[in-house]
Amino acid sequence: MQPPEPGAEGRLAENILYFARALRAAGIPVGPGAVLDALEAVKAAGIGTKQDFYWTLHAVFVKRHEHTILFDQAFRLFFRRRGLVEQLMATMLPQVKPPGADDKPKPAAQRIQDALFANLDKEREEKRETELDARLTVSDREVLQRKDFAQMTAAEIAAAKDAISRMVLSLDAVKTRRLTPHRHGHVMDLRRTLRASMKGGGQLIDLKYLGPKTKLPPIVALLDISGSMSQYTRLFLHFLHAVTDARKRVHTFLFGTRLTNVTRAITARDPDEALAAVSAGVVDWSGGTRIATSLHDFNKQWARRVLGQGAIVLLFTDGLERDGDDTLAFEMDRLHRSCRHLVWLNPLLRFDGFEARAKGIRAMLPHVDEFRPIHNLENVADLCRALSSHERSSRDPKAWLRQVA
């Protein structure tokens, strides 16, 4: 750090301003108000040691525990030497590319193309499907590559959006402990009663009631992005984007060999932007699967933070676990006991002769509330129907176990 000489308030303000910009580039949301706050805070605390200066800025700029790491790096780099801001931005965020380096097609480009050449597109789409089929093998190594899956066609988006708008999850509303005005409620609403009686000058007292309020429970989606699922992930992500758009509390996690929280990335308004942001944040695309390890990470790091208030967990995976040991059953049990309702969506169920023989599937099945198929991967409408289907036989996980036993 360069301790600004006393009286050089202008330099200090400037430094803090640049530092705030560096933080913003690193992904910490820092508003202009925070810069003013920081200046006030530094003036209040005085600049004593480097440590005090560090924690003073930390107090103002950091609003989330996970931002501490970013802040720490930025602080070290920024205040070691001046003029490092550009390098700092380049080293801290791999997804920030210098302008001109981006040779991939822009996410929205595909949709414009679709609009212009609607007919020509069909052939190409089929071609792409066959390309994807070649990827069905589970690679043993973690494939540390970024796969651009933001190129969804306009027709697909339209179909998905359309289908999802018609979607009704059967277990939607949960009762909360909050009360709301209710015609046949069980608690008298004195506040409203009195106000209403004042209307008539207090002559008549018309009793008003309160009843329990219902609200949509949070949804937590755990999406397997390993090689064997690669045909479905793009579709599922679009589905999750639409769900996130429509409801407030949706958390999305992707897992292959490691767990990634993409909740923030997926909230972008435009599906293209959202999916591009998601793919930028994931490193283990189309690699192997470690379901047990990923679930363990989720249980440990996130379960307590996102599974409160009666959450529904949607687990998208084929259950083909690479590490075959008992931990999978243990972690599934833990997950099942931490949430209100656990739904397993398994694309393998589209095969008519599916039987729960694989070890991973047998380990997971006893711990889910519902086991649902996703028959047709080309059609999101089918996925939605699967989500709200009421067929007991396909839903009850125990039926699948009995069938094999």
Next chain:
Amino acid sequence: MRCRPHRLPIRLGVLLVTSSTALHSAPASIDATLELLAGADYLADRSLATVLFLALRMGRPLFLEGEAGVGKTEIAKVLSQTLGRRLIRLQCYEGLDVSAAVYEWNYAGQMIAIRLAEAEGTGDRERIEHDIFSDRFLIKRPLLQALEPDTAGAPVLLIDELDRTDEAFEAFLLEVLADYQVTIPELGTIRAEHPPIVIITSNRTREIHDALKRRCLYHWVGYPSAERELAIVRAKVPRIAETLSVQIVHFVQALRREDLFKAPGVAETLDWATALSELDVVALDPATVSDTLGVLLKYQDDIARLDDGKVKSLLDEVKAELRAAE
């Protein structure tokens, strides 16, 4: 009810003498803050003292997040004690609403007032309405109480475990935390003359919205280092044997490095230290640890993971580490 014209903000503090605030003024520097906390046996690290000092100095709410049992709530208690301020605690829970957190009208009293006015035949409708929605029938809940002036200085407002409420309540807090004011439709806006010292805690069972965090100074309260935890144990459990306290702290620190569902917090360390000193234990042995593990670990999975063999090897590790340090 008809729409009433909004009245001017009522300044509750105007009539009261406000000179006594100087008695227990906020600390003047980060070092003074550390000393102040240490005076009440709260041994904070410098980062926490810095953010607390800034919160007091800048008049901002302090948002503390961290695992259960690391001393978040304790800070508010210590502050109220050392600064001699009143502690007003709002324990959050699901379904917390305005009538439990801010204000409620005394309906029974209002009903009687209406009946009396009718019986006497005095007063028109306007008059009755004005009378029954007055200060006399207002029941003040924690948030409103915190805005009231206090002879000992502005109170400490502890909003505990905010993550237990829903988003609707959070949105309501925005007005209170940004401007230290509350709006009651029938009365108008009530603003605090001297803003309270606000401490908000969260166990992070859900994310608190950024809009609320933006108005606060944020700090993550982590587990203390071994030295600081030892000092805390010695300050809080004074009659504990010297070697035992060292062993306890290092065992707990080793336990936190294990892959547990819920690592023990400082509160658990203190409970364990108290329990062991009550049992007149002078040094840790595997049997004692296994018998009292329930004080430290609260999940059956975690307890099952630490079987006798595991406890013994962990204890041997700790003892070897301590011998090496000597």
